[in-house]
Amino acid sequence: MAATYRTPAGASLTEALVQEIRQDFPLLAQEVNGHPLAYLDSGATSQNPLQVLDAERNFYLGANSAVHRGAHTLAVEATEAFEEARRTLAGFIGAREEEIVWTSNATEAVNLLTYSLGNASQGLGGPQAAPYALGPGDEIVTTEQEHHANIIPWQVLAARTGATLRYIPVTDQGLIDYEAAQNIIGESTRILAFTHVSNVAGSITDVDYLVSLARKVGALTLLDACQSAPHLPLDLAQLDVDFAVLSAHKMLGPTGIGALYGKAQHLDALPPFLTGGSMITKVTMTEAQWMPAPTKFEAGTQRVSQAVAWAEAIRYLDHLGMENVQAWEAQLGQQLAAGIQEIPGARLIGPAPGQERAGLAAFHLEGVHPHDVGQFLDQTGLAVRVGHHCAQPLHRALGITASTRASSYIYNTPAEIDRFLQELAKVRPYFGYSS
Ligand SMILES: Cc1ncc(COP(=O)(O)O)c(C=O)c1O
Secondary structure (H helix, E strand, O other): OOOOOOOOOOOOOOHHHHHHHHHOOHHHHOEEOOEEOEEOEOOOOOOOOHHHHHHHHHHHHHOOOOOOOOOOHHHHHHHHHHHHHHHHHHHHOOOOHHHEEEEOOHHHHHHHHHHHHHHHHOOOOHHHHHHHOOOOOOEEEEEOOOOHHHOHHHHHHHHHHOOEEEEEOEOOOOOEOHHHHHHHOOOOEEEEEEEOEOOOOOOEOOHHHHHHHHHHOOOEEEEEOOOOOOOOOOOHHHHOOOEEEEEHHHOOOOOOOEEEEEOHHHHHHOOOOOOOOOOEEEEOOOOEEEOOOOHHHOOOOOOHHHHHHHHHHHHHHHHHOHHHHHHHHHHHHHHHHHHHHHOOOEEEOOOOOOOOOOOEEEEEEOOOOHHHHHHHHHOOOEEOEEEOOOOHHHHHHOOOOOEEEEEOOOOOOHHHHHHHHHHHOOHHHHOOOOO
């Protein structure tokens, strides 16, 4: 059953249209601590529209079955829905369906790749995987701006293989230092892993530039698209990255599902990470042969209802139009950055107001712990994220241990941002600071 929408397809987002969109998200209509909820934490996890909840429920009501197995009608229907979801995601991000591997989330997607590369380094996968093997003298490069999901798996891979992990530093504003990148990426670089949109700085990475540096030295690239796929048009084929990772729950979809994108030639050559049922063609007592990609990377019973629901979330975003989503959030991001900058004692992280940024802004309020900021705001119904946002190296580089982050999405309004800024301005005075 095709979902119906309250807004016309591809219309520029306006306050009136956003009010319509909010009707699809009943959760947003509630009060928290006696105030209307203003949900400004979509960078951590987004909310689900009714269309997505209905899609998951309808799957369970009418087609639930294990995929790629039984010959019965439900199994065939479930398999079709599952593979249709893969095609939907592929189309949304400029990929081919065989280049999409389902995972539990983006974190598992990075781990899948790093374990697969580690396996290749140990000879698993035979001669076709050998070019992917890493060892002493090889360098893996990431940036100081990354989420821990794009740091720790590389640390473990480096430890497993003897390769060296290097970091492109950030500037005082928390932005990738592109000049330093030039000197760090060199002949020894085998992999360059970086985020598309920073979950703390809100900056949008110059992907073309970093990919061109990697291409010059023949290094593979991984793009962390967790904070970009939900918020701006994404064409991985055009960006020409080798791998990318995404999480459904950050883009109106359910928790429990994410994806690894890999160019077909890499996924064909690399050995699997998890092994077991569903990913083989033949098993004997001593060995097994694997299915072609992406199935060889999808061992065990699959997350079918989540894939179906994620596809519905993608159709929802597609209906709005990602250019419109990006434009609306850019406006909210600028409103946040400009407003935070005005508040005495607030240090904005990331691009200055007026410079390109996504719809989120993190900051440090001098003299007040971010947890106190978060609690203060929560008393007035404002939901923001506090802490290190899984980016300790970035915070350390900025000389702070934690920050407060407000992150917006398609259902947030300029009035909510105003409310947030008004309450934020009261925090330092409440804690006894006069300026
Ligand atoms: C930039 C970035 N990368 C990776 C992740 C990890 O996503 P997940 O926890 O869904 O695996 C997040 C989540 O906060 C993120 O913001």
